[in-house]
Amino acid sequence: MNYVNLYGDTLINEYELQSVRALIMWAAEENKISEDTVREIIKTKFDADEITKLRRRDYDDAIRFLVDLQLEMVLN
Numbered sequence: 001m002n003y004v005n006l007y008g009d010t011l012i013n014e015y016e017l018q019s020v021r022a023l024i025m026w027a028a029e030e031n032k033i034s035e036d037t038v039r040e041i042i043k044t045k046f047d048a049d050e051i052t053k054l055r056r057r058d059y060d061d062a063i064r065f066l067v068d069l070q071l072e073m074v075l076n
Contacts, residue, residue: 009055009056009057010055010056010057011052011053011054011055011056012052012054012055012056012059013056016054016056016059017051017052017054019063020042020051020054020059020062020063020066021051023063023066023067024038024039024042024051024066026066027066027067027069030069031069031070038066038069039051041069042054042062042065042066045062045065046058046061046062
């Protein structure tokens with residue numbers, strides 16, 4: 001099932017959401033920060049109110065961002 005936001009953008013599906021959540025946990029552990037912090041970074045970076053509302057077109061970039069996340073770069 002595909003979900004769509006108010007602007008007509010297709011949102012990530014359940015499988016993609018599982019991947020994003022798993023990488024959020026991994027990135028938090030790797031950077032020794034809270035999952036909430038990583039979640040907020042992703043929401044801000046990809047202009048989403050909630051992780052479940054990430055646009056499908058942003059999925060690949062979000063995955064790459066989480067894998068490459070270096071906290072020093074984000075905070076500077």
